[in-house]
Amino acid sequence: SQTIHQWPATLVQPVGSPLSLECTVEGTSNPNLYWYRQAAGRGLQLLFYSVGIGQISSEVPQNLSASRPQDRQFILSSKKLLLSDSGFYLCAWETGGETQYFGPGTRLLVL
Amino acid sequence: GESVGLHLPTLSVQEGDNSIINCAYSNSASDYFIWYKQESGKGPQFIIDIRSNMDKRQGQRVTVLLNKTVKHLSLQIAATQPGDSAVYFCAENDSGAGSYQLTFGKGTKLSVIP
Numbered sequence: 001s002q003t004i005h006q007w008p009a010t011l012v013q014p015v016g017s018p019l020s021l022e023c024t025v026e027g028t029s030n031p032n033l034y035w036y037r038q039a040a041g042r043g044l045q046l047l048f049y050s051v052g053i054g055q056i057s058s059e060v061p062q063n064l065s066a067s068r069p070q071d072r073q074f075i076l077s078s079k080k081l082l083l084s085d086s087g088f089y090l091c092a093w094e095t096g097g098e099t100q101y102f103g104p105g106t107r108l109l110v111l
Numbered sequence: 112g113e114s115v116g117l118h119l120p121t122l123s124v125q126e127g128d129n130s131i132i133n134c135a136y137s138n139s140a141s142d143y144f145i146w147y148k149q150e151s152g153k154g155p156q157f158i159i160d161i162r163s164n165m166d167k168r169q170g171q172r173v174t175v176l177l178n179k180t181v182k183h184l185s186l187q188i189a190a191t192q193p194g195d196s197a198v199y200f201c202a203e204n205d206s207g208a209g210s211y212q213l214t215f216g217k218g219t220k221l222s223v224i225p
Contacts, residue, residue: 006154043200043217044155090154098143098204100213102154 023091
């Protein structure tokens, strides 16, 4: 069966520091991968999606970036975090079946 | 733009009663719908989905109803249990647009009273 992992689970970072969040998927090949941010009490905001290695589409201009170095690995990065980057970051995968399956999420607090 | 929303932001039900969570969508071209359950501090969990060629689909203790005429989606949970307490949100997709990107509602918080 397919599983999706995210780490770290929680992260507290100072403003201006770099960020690297990792997402990996097991049990499937060539998935479409997504990064979302969920602010408290709000819906899911799509940040990036990828249909293949090295292919990244950005939905929202911001100081975040994404990379997909391997088929089942998706990384969310920032060179300098802002206070407004705090939130719950979710990775999701799907294989053309429209249903997206989410990881456990990473809670990021920027101080 | 097109959006998916919810009628009720919060819902409290007695344990053992049935729960009904509603969702309105505005994109008449949407042809695929999903309900997710999100417990506090966790990622959303897939519950059930339905395509626009269906009006009703049943799972284990859950039923999704789709009314395309009024663009309304509902999730019914039978014999609600304390473990059902969570935020529930719907998502929709217009597969004809050539994208698998989902549009998500903001969610309804379900609280089960023991």
